[in-house]
Amino acid sequence: MNFNHVWIVFKKELLDLRRDKKTWIASVLIPILMIPLMFFLMGLGIGRIDQVIEEATPVAIESKEEADVVKFLRKHPGFKVLEMQDTRKALIEGEIMAIIVVSENFQNNIEKQVAGNIKVLFDEVSSDSRASASKVRNIIEDYSESVMLKRLTALGINPDILQPVLITREAYIPEGANEKGVESMFMLSFMLPMFLLMYTVTGGMPVAIDLGSGEKERMSLEPLLSTNANRLSILAGKYLTILLAAAVGVLTSLFGLTIAGKVAGEVMPLEINLSLLQIGLIVVVTLLVAMIVSAVMLSLSIFARSYKEAGTYLSPLVVVIMIPNYIVMFTDVRTISTEWFLVPVLNSILLIKEILFGIINPLNIFITVAVSVILVIASIFAAKYVFNKESIIFRS
Amino acid sequence: MIEVNGITKNFKEIKAVDKISFKVSNGEIVGLLGENGAGKTTTLRILATMLKPTVGSAVVNGKDVVKSPQNVRKEIGVLFGGESGIYDRLTARENIRYFAELNDMPKEKINPRIDYLSKIFNMGEYIDRKAGKFSKGMKQKVALARSIVHDPGVMLFDEPTSGLDVTAAREVHGFIKICKEEGKTIIFSSHSMQEVEKLCERVVIIHKGKIVEDAKLTELRDKYDKSLEDIFVGLVGDRNEL
Ligand SMILES: Nc1ncnc2c1ncn2[C@@H]1O[C@H](COP(=O)(O)OP(=O)(O)OP(=O)(O)O)[C@@H](O)[C@H]1O
Ligand SMILES: [Mg+2]
Numbered sequence: 001m002n003f004n005h006v007w008i009v010f011k012k013e014l015l016d017l018r019r020d021k022k023t024w025i026a027s028v029l030i031p032i033l034m035i036p037l038m039f040f041l042m043g044l045g046i047g048r049i050d051q052v053i054e055e056a057t058p059v060a061i062e063s064k065e066e067a068d069v070v071k072f073l074r075k076h077p078g079f080k081v082l083e084m085q086d087t088r089k090a091l092i093e094g095e096i097m098a099i100i101v102v103s104e105n106f107q108n109n110i111e112k113q114v115a116g117n118i119k120v121l122f123d124e125v126s127s128d129s130r131a132s133a134s135k136v137r138n139i140i141e142d143y144s145e146s147v148m149l150k151r152l153t154a155l156g157i158n159p160d161i162l163q164p165v166l167i168t169r170e171a172y173i174p175e176g177a178n179e180k181g182v183e184s185m186f187m188l189s190f191m192l193p194m195f196l197l198m199y200t201v202t203g204g205m206p207v208a209i210d211l212g213s214g215e216k217e218r219m220s221l222e223p224l225l226s227t228n229a230n231r232l233s234i235l236a237g238k239y240l241t242i243l244l245a246a247a248v249g250v251l252t253s254l255f256g257l258t259i260a261g262k263v264a265g266e267v268m269p270l271e272i273n274l275s276l277l278q279i280g281l282i283v284v285v286t287l288l289v290a291m292i293v294s295a296v297m298l299s300l301s302i303f304a305r306s307y308k309e310a311g312t313y314l315s316p317l318v319v320v321i322m323i324p325n326y327i328v329m330f331t332d333v334r335t336i337s338t339e340w341f342l343v344p345v346l347n348s349i350l351l352i353k354e355i356l357f358g359i360i361n362p363l364n365i366f367i368t369v370a371v372s373v374i375l376v377i378a379s380i381f382a383a384k385y386v387f388n389k390e391s392i393i394f395r396s
Numbered sequence: 397m398i399e400v401n402g403i404t405k406n407f408k409e410i411k412a413v414d415k416i417s418f419k420v421s422n423g424e425i426v427g428l429l430g431e432n433g434a435g436k437t438t439t440l441r442i443l444a445t446m447l448k449p450t451v452g453s454a455v456v457n458g459k460d461v462v463k464s465p466q467n468v469r470k471e472i473g474v475l476f477g478g479e480s481g482i483y484d485r486l487t488a489r490e491n492i493r494y495f496a497e498l499n500d501m502p503k504e505k506i507n508p509r510i511d512y513l514s515k516i517f518n519m520g521e522y523i524d525r526k527a528g529k530f531s532k533g534m535k536q537k538v539a540l541a542r543s544i545v546h547d548p549g550v551m552l553f554d555e556p557t558s559g560l561d562v563t564a565a566r567e568v569h570g571f572i573k574i575c576k577e578e579g580k581t582i583i584f585s586s587h588s589m590q591e592v593e594k595l596c597e598r599v600v601i602i603h604k605g606k607i608v609e610d611a612k613l614t615e616l617r618d619k620y621d622k623s624l625e626d627i628f629v630g631l632v633g634d635r636n637e638l
Binding site: 005008009012015016019020218219220221222223224225226227228229230390393394 | 441444445446447448466469470472474475476479480481482483484485486490494495497498499500526539542543546
C-alpha cells in the first residue's frame with residue numbers, strides 16, 4: 001500500500017463528494033434533522049393527548065332526572081355539558097367526546113343503596129373520544145367514592161378499613177442522579193443505539209454506491225486501475241472516504257440529538273448528563289460498527305454492475321442493522337450474560353446501552369472491541385478480494 | 397516495445413483471444429483491427445494488466461505483464477473506448493491532475509503539463525469547467541489528455557473515436573499523430589480500416605480471437621492487389637458463409 005496514493009484518492013473523493021448534494025443530504029442534513037423532528041412530532045402527539053385530558057371536555061348527559069351525579073358532572077370543571085337533540089350524531093361528528101347515560105331511578109337506587117348504572121358511550125374510531133371516556137370514568141369513580149365515604153361515615157366506620165395495606169412504589173434514583181435524567185436515559189437506551197447504527201449505514205450509503213458501482217457505471221474504474229496506484233491503495237482511499245461519511249452521519253446525529261433536547265422542550269425533556277468517557281466510548285463503539293458496515297457496503301458496491309444494482313444490494317442493510325436492535329430492545333443490560341457480547345453488532349448495541357446506564361464493564365468492552373476489530377479486518381479483506389477479482393471488476 | 401507471446405484468454409467457455417502473438421517496436425504505431433467481439437479490448441486489457449492471460453505472456457518495455465504488472469503500468473497510458481470515464485463533478489483540470497498524481501508525477505510539473513496538453517488539444521476554453529456538461533468529444537479529449545499526462549512511452553487506445561462525430565474524431569486523430577511524432581509506441585484498436593489507414597503503417601487484424609493478418613499496409617496492398625477495405629472484408633467477412 002502506498003499512503004501517498006491513498007491520500008490522493010481520499011482527497012479526490014472528498015472533493016468530488018463535497019460537490020454532490022446527495023451526500024450532504026444523506027450524511028449531514030438528515031441525521032441532524034431526523035431526531036429533533038421525530039421528538040417534535042412525538043411531542044405534538046403527546047401534547048395533544050394532554051390537551052384532551054386538561055381541557056373541559058364537551059359531553060352530553062342523558063338522564064330522566066336531575067340526579068346528584070348529574071349535578072356533580074355539570075359543576076365539574078373537566079366537562080362542558082352540552083344540551084342537544086341528537087346526541088349520537090353529535091358524538092360521531094366529534095362535536096361531543098362522550099355521552100353519559102344515567103339509568104332510570106338512579107337517584108332512587110343510590111338512596112336505597114342499590115348500585116346505580118351509568119353507561120359512557122364513546123366513539124371507537126376517535127382517539128380523543130377514547131381518552132375522554134376514561135376521563136369521564138375516572139371522574140364518575142371519584143363521585144362513587146365520595147358516596148361511599150358518606151355511607152361509611154354514616155355507619156360510623158373508619159374508611160381506612162377498606163384499605164388494609166397502602167403500597168407505594170418508587171424507582172430508586174442513585175445519589176447524584178435526578179429522576180428526569182434516569183427516565184431520559186431509559187428512553188435514550190432504546191433510541192440512541194438504533195439511530196447511531198442506522199446512521200453508520202445511511203450516512204455512508206450514497207457515498208459507497210458512488211465510489212464503487214459509480215466507477216463502473218461511468219467507466220472510470222479501468223482507467224483508474226491502470227494508473228500507478230495499486231488496488232489496495234485505491235481501495236483504502238475509497239474506504240476511508242465512506243468511513244468518514246458514515247462518521248459524519250453518526251456525529252451529526254448526535255448533534256441533532258442535542259438540539260432535540262432543546263427543541264422538544266417540556267414535552268420530552270432530555271436531561272442527559274454523560275461524562276466525556278461515556279461519550280467517547282459510545283463514539284468509539286459506533287465507529288467500529290461503521291468500519292464494518294463501510295467495508296461491507298464498499299464490497300457490495302464494487303460487486304454491483306451499476307448504480308441501480310448497488311442500490312438494490314445496499315438498501316436492505318438499513319433493515320438488517322435494525323434487526324439486532326429489535327432483538328435486544330427489551331434486554332436488561334443489568335442482568336445480561338457476557339456471551340451476548342460475542343455477537344458482532346449486537347454487542348455494540350448492548351455496550352452502548354450499558355454505557356448509557358453508567359455501567360463500564362472492561363470485559364464487555366474488551367470483547368466487543370476485539371470481536372469488532374476481527375470483523376473489520378475480515379470485511380476489509382472481503383472488499384480487497386472483491387476488488388482484485390477480474391470477474392467482478394469486469395462483470396457484465 | 398511491446399511483445400505479445402502466445403496469449404490465450406478464456407472467459408469460461410468463450411475463447412476471447414486465441415494464441416495471439418505480435419510485436420510493436422519502439423516509436424511504431426500499429427492498428428489493431430477487428431470486428432465486434434474479435435478480441436481487441438481483451439488484448440489491450442491484458443497489455444494494460446487489467447486481465448490476466450489464461451495462457452502466454454506479454455512484455456511491455458521489458459516488463460512482464462503477469463510477473464510485474466505494477467511496473468508495466470508505469471510504462472503505459474491507457475484509454476478505453478466507448479465511454480470516456482471522467483468524473484462529472486470535477487473540472488477537466490482536476491480530472492487530469494488526479495491521474496497525474498496517481499502516476500507519481502512531480503507536483504510542480506503537473507500544471508505546466510496540463511496547460512501544455514490543453515493548448516495542443518484546444519481545451520483552454522473549458523479546462524477549468526466541470527466536466528458534467530461536456531459534449532462527448534470534449535470528454536474524450538479530456539480522457540485522452542488524462543491518459544498521457546504522465547508522458548508514458550507506450551500508449552494503448554481502445555477505439556478512441558467510437559461514438560464521436562467526424563470533427564471530434566479528427567481532433568483525436570490529430571492528437572494520436574502528435575503522440576506518434578513524439579516517438580511514442582502506440583497500439584490503437586478500431587473496427588474501421590479507413591481509420592487505420594489514416595494513422596498507421598502497420599495493421600494487425602484480429603478475427604474471432606485469432607490474428608489473421610499482421611503486415612505493413614504497403615505490403616498488404618502489394619500482396620492482395622485490392623483496396624484495404626476489401627482486404628479486411630475478405631479476411632473477416634465470412635458471416636454470410638455461417
Ligand atoms: N468480462 C468478460 N466476460 C465474459 N466474456 C467476455 C468478457 N469480456 C469479453 N468477453 C467476450 O470475449 C470476446 C471478445 O471480446 P472483446 O471485448 O475483446 O472484443 P472487441 O474486439 O473489443 O469487440 P468490440 O468491437 O465489440 O469492442 C467476446 O465474445 C466477448 O463477449
Ligand atoms: Mg472492444
